[in-house]
Amino acid sequence: xxxxxxxxxxxxxxxxxxxxxxxxxxxxxxxxxxxxxxxxxxxxxxxxxxxxxxxxxxxxxxxxxxxxxxxxxxxxxxxxxxxxxxxxxxxxxxxxxxxxxxxxxxxxxxxxxxxxxxxxxxxxxxxxxxxxxxxxxxxxxxxxxxxxxxxxxxxxxxxxxxxxxxxxxxxxxxxxxxxxxxxxxxxxxxxxxxxxxxxxxxxxxxxxxxxxxxxxxxxxxxxxxxxxxxxxxxxxxxxxxxxxxxxxxxxxxxxxxxxxxxxxxxxxxxxxxxxxxxxxxxxxxxxxxxxxxxxxxxxxxxxxxxxxxxxxxxxxxxxxxxxxxxxxxxxxxxxxxxxxxxxxx
Numbered sequence: 001x002x003x004x005x006x007x008x009x010x011x012x013x014x015x016x017x018x019x020x021x022x023x024x025x026x027x028x029x030x031x032x033x034x035x036x037x038x039x040x041x042x043x044x045x046x047x048x049x050x051x052x053x054x055x056x057x058x059x060x061x062x063x064x065x066x067x068x069x070x071x072x073x074x075x076x077x078x079x080x081x082x083x084x085x086x087x088x089x090x091x092x093x094x095x096x097x098x099x100x101x102x103x104x105x106x107x108x109x110x111x112x113x114x115x116x117x118x119x120x121x122x123x124x125x126x127x128x129x130x131x132x133x134x135x136x137x138x139x140x141x142x143x144x145x146x147x148x149x150x151x152x153x154x155x156x157x158x159x160x161x162x163x164x165x166x167x168x169x170x171x172x173x174x175x176x177x178x179x180x181x182x183x184x185x186x187x188x189x190x191x192x193x194x195x196x197x198x199x200x201x202x203x204x205x206x207x208x209x210x211x212x213x214x215x216x217x218x219x220x221x222x223x224x225x226x227x228x229x230x231x232x233x234x235x236x237x238x239x240x241x242x243x244x245x246x247x248x249x250x251x252x253x254x255x256x257x258x259x260x261x262x263x264x265x266x267x268x269x270x271x272x273x274x275x276x277x278x279x280x281x282x283x284x285x286x287x288x289x290x291x292x293x294x295x296x297x298x299x300x301x302x303x304x305x306x307x308x309x310x311x312x313x314x315x316x317x318x319x320x321x322x323x324x325x326x327x328x329x330x331x332x333x334x335x336x337x338x339x340x341x342x343x344x345x
Contacts, residue, residue, distance in 0.1 A: 003033050003070060007040040009078035010085060013182060017086070022177045029064055029092040031085050035071035050323065053312065054296060057091035064092035079182050087175030094167070097234040103163035106337035108209050109302035112154055115265055119258045120150050122205055125198040125215060127253065132222050133195060140222050142253035144246050162239035164209050169216015170232055170240050176217065194218055201260045203268050209297055276303050279329050283344035290315040292330065292338040294323070305332045315340060
């Protein structure tokens, strides 16, 4: 299926959805499918423009639209594509309603080097998945109990997790509600996959921004399953998790040992260090006085004062935006998260 066919197939499905029923006030937004050569928008083809990057929402000609890169993330199933576009349209809705509870991706790159925190987080995630699978609200309260203890130790960082859930988990929750109406079997397949992701013993646990996508989704589905209203007031300073907290009075939760975590985490750190070292060995160093202004948060990591971006980065050098479409290792200024003094490319 070419881009124009995919556009019309997805659009026909989107036209069957009651967006306001998914979330009060939500409505359809325009969307575009694109590759490196062309963009399909409003059912017509136009040449590719550099403003179209990733799968997200962008401001295009004064309006927020959802965009999907069919070259790097091809979706052949129109029903699945429609659900993905609802997710991105909800990002449009967040922007249109002045969403401000965005996670700081650069703070998340400085996530604490604390194995005990990861052990607690893994137990937390298992309680959440089991609460949904077993329809057991007591398990959800145990999940919230562990989350509260982690928040007390690392309030700023755990709040960044909640912000990621507010941004991505909420959008995915709304997208899945749409898919449930489109095709219940496909909805169940994805939910079961997410439940597995919360319990699998892999490096995903350490990718805090990415796993927040799944924890947020399953938490909101749990609330729905147990008959709670899911609140999300955009102009509130509270995250969606805080707006939908549950009572944990008198609740305790057992923390089970997780032998895989210390070894997996040490391996991951070594892997990241080796990746940066190899890149530097085969690259040219260029001095720069710049500020990171655009990036792919799902494909970047930090090692010491180096930030490695595997796909692209946008740098602001003296008010001129430079977009680099390749793997790059950025040398940060001392005590900085986004100021660049040079890069290896």
